Amino acid sequence: MAIVSTSTSAFFERSRSNLQDLRAQTETLQAQLSSGKKLARSSDDPVAASRLRSLSRLESLSNIDKSNSQRVNADLTLADAAIKDMSTALVRAQELATQAASGTSNDAQRAAIGRELDSIYSTLMNLANARDSNGHALFGGESAGDAYSVDGAGNPVYVGTASSGSLSLGEGQTVSRSLTGPEFLSFTVNGTPTDLLSVVKDLGAALQGAAADPAGAARDGLDALKAGLDAMTTGQTVVGTRMAWIELTSDRRTNLSQLRSTEETEIGSTDIASTAASLQEALLVLEASQASFTKLANLSLFNKLG
Template sequence: MATISTSTGAFFERARVSMKDLRSQAESLQSQLSSGQKLSRSSDDPVAASRLRTLSRLEKLTNIDASNAQRADADLTLADAALGDMAKAVIRMQELATQAASGTLTEDQRSALGKEVESIYSTLVSLANSRDSNGHALFGGESAGDAYTVDASGNAAYAGTATSGDLSLGDGQTVTRSLTGPEFLEFSVNGTPTDLLGVVKDLASALQGGVADPAGAARDALGSLKAGLDTLTTAQTVIGTRLSWIDLTSERRTNVGELRSTEEANLGATDITSTIATLQETMLVLQASQASFTKLSNLSLFNQLS
């Protein structure tokens, strides 16, 4: 009788363990469907869990790189717009200088031209002190204040740092977020160092009676203005190249991100269709097991043996 009793106990225990496993499996599948993740803990698949952690860290770094790219794009776009406005101002300066160089103008007419040149000078200084997307000096390198200071005589002097900061775009790639003022406002004319702001300031003064030969000063300024416009055009080309580089790296970052998302989905995301089918199968087996156990445990033979 002891043997029969032990066998009966073993039957019930096996049935209990089997149904418990089926319920646990069903609960796990339901959890995967609700969370969208097939790994509830690292022990489910240590290799996949480790890779998912690596992918998560890469995604966080990518978000930082994307933020840097957005800032660099914003700053360079602002720089391009400011340089474009400067170029328009210099073109107007060339027109005024050409008019002032004419020997037919009266002193009052040149003085009027000089006042407009003076206004353009103020505009150029204001553009040189443009702000970036964070409110810092756009053309002042790493300086937070103005890129250019103006003394009591109206002379502008660069007050920023030697270089603009670099921003990481990921994978070891960087981009310089702007230009410093001297990179496009200072140049050489026939081997002589020249400052565009100084040229404009001096011309405004000359046309308003600051020199004995204002027409000659206007003619002399034309060469410097042309060189200054060429420097501004070159600076715009540099800015455009950097913006294109940002677009290229951003496109690559997007493509890599899509591949990473696909890998994450393959490793950790729940396959809804497959999981639902498995859950239905598991529930069917569980229900059949419960029904079979109920019928078997209620047979008269088992009642007699117990």
């Protein structure tokens, strides 16, 4: 009789265990449908959970790189706009210098041209001291203040740092956020170092009487203005190349982010159709198991056994 009792107890215990497993399976499937995630905890699939954490870290780093990229692109866009405005002002300065160099212009006309060059010089100084997206010197490198100041003699002087700051674009790639003033405003004329701001300022003064030969000063100034425009064009090319590089790395970052998102979905997201079908199957098995257990438990043999 003890053997029969033990067998009966084992039957109920086994049946109860099987039903609990089925209920747990249906609850897991219901939770996956509700949350949209396969894993409720890392222990469900340690390997998959580890990969998901790795993908999450990579995406966080990518977001930092994206923020850096947006800041650099904003600063380079500002630099590009400022240099274009400088180029427009410089082209006008060349036109004025050409007029002043002509033998048909008199001293009064040259003086008027000199005053307009003074205005262009002021415009160039303002653009050279433009601000970046954080309110710092756009062309002053790491300087928070102005890129250019005026010394005691009234001459423009670069007061920024030697180089612009760089920011990471990810995967070991960096890019400078701008140019320093000397990188596109300083150049040499006949082997003599000079800068565009000084050229325009001195030419304006020469045409207003500071030079014994204003027409000759205008002719000399044309060579310097041409060299300055060439340097500025080179600066624009550098800025444009950096912006194109940022666009390229941004496209790559977007593609990698999409690949990570796809992998995260494959690893951690619930396949709604498949999970719903599995849940329906599990519910049917559970219902059938419960019905079978009820019938077996009510057989007269079990009622008679110990």
